[in-house]
Amino acid sequence: MSKKLSADLVSILTDLIALPSPYPPGTSVEICAYAAKRLRKAGYKVEIATKAKGVDNVVARRKGKGKGPVIAFNAHVDTVGVGERANWKSDPYKALVKGGLVHGLGAGNCKGSMAVQLWLAEEIARRGGPARGELIFTFVADEENLGPNGMEYLRKSGKVRPDALILGAQTENNLIVAERGVMWARIVTRGRAAHAGNPGAGDNAILRMMRLVGALQSYYDKALARRVSGAMRSTVNVGMFHGGHNTNVVPSACTVEIDRRLLPNEKVKDAFAELKHVVDGVGEPRSQYSVEFLTGTNGFFAPENGQVVAAFESVVKAQTGRKVKFLNATGVSDGRYYADDDIEIINFGPGSGAQGHAANESVPIDEMVEAARIQLEVVSRLLS
Numbered sequence: 010m011s012k013k014l015s016a017d018l019v020s021i022l023t024d025l026i027a028l029p030s031p032y033p034p035g036t037s038v039e040i041c042a043y044a045a046k047r048l049r050k051a052g053y054k055v056e057i058a059t060k061a062k063g064v065d066n067v068v069a070r071r072k073g074k075g076k077g078p079v080i081a082f083n084a085h086v087d088t089v090g091v092g093e094r095a096n097w098k099s100d101p102y103k104a105l106v107k108g109g110l111v112h113g114l115g116a117g118n119c120k121g122s123m124a125v126q127l128w129l130a131e132e133i134a135r136r137g138g139p140a141r142g143e144l145i146f147t148f149v150a151d152e153e154n155l156g157p158n159g160m161e162y163l164r165k166s167g168k169v170r171p172d173a174l175i176l177g178a179q180t181e182n183n184l185i186v187a188e189r190g191v192m193w194a195r196i197v198t199r200g201r202a203a204h205a206g207n208p209g210a211g212d213n214a215i216l217r218m219m220r221l222v223g224a225l226q227s228y229y230d231k232a233l234a235r236r237v238s239g240a241m242r243s244t245v246n247v248g249m250f251h252g253g254h255n256t257n258v259v260p261s262a263c264t265v266e267i268d269r270r271l272l273p274n275e276k277v278k279d280a281f282a283e284l285k286h287v288v289d290g291v292g293e294p295r296s297q298y299s300v301e302f303l304t305g306t307n308g309f310f311a312p313e314n315g316q317v318v319a320a321f322e323s324v325v326k327a328q329t330g331r332k333v334k335f336l337n338a339t340g341v342s343d344g345r346y347y348a349d350d351d352i353e354i355i356n357f358g359p360g361s362g363a364q365g366h367a368a369n370e371s372v373p374i375d376e377m378v379e380a381a382r383i384q385l386e387v388v389s390r391l392l393s
Contacts, residue, residue, distance in 0.1 A: 011378060014128075018377045019111060022124035023104040026113035030150070031090045034063070037150035040086045041065035044148045047127055051134035053146070058168055064158040067148040068168055069130065077142025077392055080317070081169055082130075082384075083160065083343060084123035084177035084358075085152030088115035089366050096368035110371040118365035121372035122177025122358035123148060125380045132385060139392035145169060152343055155304070160343035164350075171352060173317040173391075175384070176344050178356035179365055179372075182325070182380050183334040185356035186318055189241055190271035190308035190348065191341050192280045195264060195301040196221060196288065198252075202261040211259030215252040217293055218263040222247060224291045225267075225284065236272055240337035244270045266303070273348075277305035306345035311353040317391065318353060324386045329379065357384070 028040040041057060044067045049055045053069035091101050091114060099105040101114035111121070130146045133139065147169055151159030163169040178185060198218040203211025229245045236243035245267065252263030269280050285300045311318055325333040339362070344354040359376035 014378050014381060015374055018124050018128055018381060019104070019106060019374060021127050022111050022113075022116065022120060022372070022377070025120040025124055026104045026111075026115060027102055029102055029114075030087050031114070032087045032151075032153040033090065035087055035150055035154055035156070036063045037065045037086050038063060041067045041148060041150070044086070044123075044127060045069070048130055048146065051131045052138070053130065053134065056168070058163060058166070060162040060166075061158040064150045064156075066150060066159055066163060067146070068163065069146040070143060071134065071138045072143045073139035073141040073392060075141030077139070078172040078316075079143045079145065079170070080388065080391055081145040081147060081171035081174050082126050082177070083147045083149065083174060084126050085119050085150065085159065085343060086123065086148050087150045087153045087159075088118065088120070089153055092368060098369055106374075109374050111374060112369055112371040114370070116364075117179050117360035117370045117372045119152075119177050119179075119358075121179075121360050121377055122380070125359065125377055125384070126177060128381055129384050129388070132381075133388060139388070142392045144388065144392060145171060149343065155341075161346045164346040170350070173315075173353040174344055174347055174355070175317070176342050176354070176356045177358040178342060179360035179362045180336055180357055181361055182357065182359060182376055182383065183336050184318065184321055185336045185338045185342075186311035186354070187241065187273055187335075188308050188338045188341060188344060188348075188354070188356075189243075189273065190275060190277055190280075190306055190345065192269040192271060192277045192305035193303040194267050194269070194281060194284055195303055196267070196298065197301070198263045198293075198298045200259065200261045200263075200297065203259040205257040205259060208259050211261075212297075214260045214263040217297060218250075218252065218265055221288050221291055221293065221298065222265060225287055228287045236275070238272050238274070241272055242270075243272050243275060271308055273308035273310040275308070277307055281305070306341070307348040309344060309348040309354050311355060315353045317355060317387070320387045320390050321355065321357065321383070324383050324390070328383055328386065
C-alpha cells in the first residue's frame with residue numbers, strides 16, 4: 010500500500026499546487042471546486058459555503074448509522090504570494106518531486122495537509138464511511154488574511170460545530186493542542202500642525218504617541234514577564250507606526266497598531282481593557298487620542314487526556330514506535346474561532362513549520378504517508 014499511497018498523495022498534491030490560491034487576492038473558487046468534485050464523487054454531501062464573492066469554502070459531510078461524536082478535519086486552501094520569483098529554483102505552481110520531497114508554493118502550508126485529508130476522505134468512503142457519528146471535511150480560504158470569510162464564517166453561521174476539530178498543520182506529525190490568543194488594537198494620536206522652524210507653535214502627535222507607547226512598553230516589560238505557561242509566553246509587539254507627512258511639518262496625527270499574544274487563560278476583552286487602562290493613565294488629553302479594538306480571538310488548550318488527543322498518542326506510538334511530541338505554536342490557526350466551544354482542537358500534519366511562507370517550500374512524502382495512515386486509524390478508533 011505504501012507505494013500506491015505515496016503515488017496517490019503526490020498526485021493530489023501536484024494537482025493542488027497547480028491551482029493558484031495566493032493571498033492577495035485570496036480567490037479560492039478553482040481549488041475549492043476541485044476538492045468538491047472529488048468529495049462528491051466519493052459520496053459526501055458537499056456544500057460550497059461563500060460569504061464573500063470569490064472566497065469559497067468546502068464543507069463535506071458523511072454520517073454513520075450509529076450515534077457518536079462529530080469529528081471535523083480542516084485545511085486552508087490559500088497560500089501566501091510567490092514573493093521574489095528569482096528566489097524560486099523551480100516553477101512555484103508546478104510540483105517538483107525530488108529527493109523524497111514535493112516542492113511548490115503551498116506544498117507545506119497547507120496543501121500537503123490538504124492532499125492528505127482529501128485522500129483520507131476518499132479512503133474512508135471506499136471503506137464504507139464512518140460506522141457512527143459524523144465526519145466533516147472543511148477546506149477553507151481567508152486563513153492567511155486572518156479574515157472573516159473562511160473558518161470564522163463556518164463557525165458563526167453554524168455550518169460546522171464539531172465535538173473535535175483536527176487542523177492540518179506543519180507539525181512533522183506531532184501535536185499542537187494549545188494555542189495563544191491574539192488581540193490587535195490601534196492607537197491614534199492627534200496634534201496641531203506647524204512649521205518645523207517653530208515647533209512650539211504646534212502640538213507634535215508623534216511625540217504624544219511616543220509617550221503612550223513608552224508607558225505601555227514599561228508596563229508590559231514588568232507585567233508580561235510573569236505570564237508564562239510552559240513554553241508559552243504572553244507577548245506584545247508594536248507592529249506598525251505611522252506619523253507625519255513631511256519632515257518640515259510638525260505632525261498632526263500618528264497611528265500605531267499593536268499585537269498582543271495571550272495565554273489560553275487570558276481573554277481578549279480583558280487584554281484590550283488592560284491596554285486602554287494603561288494608555289488612559291498616562292495623562293494625555295482624552296480628546297487628543299483614541300484606542301480602538303481591531304480584532305481578536307481567545308486561545309485554547311485541549312487537555313492531553315482528551316479522547317482525540319489520546320487516540321493520536323496511541324496510534325503514533327503503535328505505528329511509529331515513538332512518543333508523540335506536544336509542540337508550542339508560534340502563530341495562530343483557524344482553530345481559534347472554536348476556542349470558546351469547549352471542544353478538542355488539534356493541529357497535526359506533515360512538514361516543518363520552517364518551510365512555511367518560504368521560497369522553495371517543500372513537504373516530505375514519507376511524512377505525508379505517515380500522516381495519512383495515522384489519521385485513518387484515529388478515525389477508525391473514534392467512529393468505527
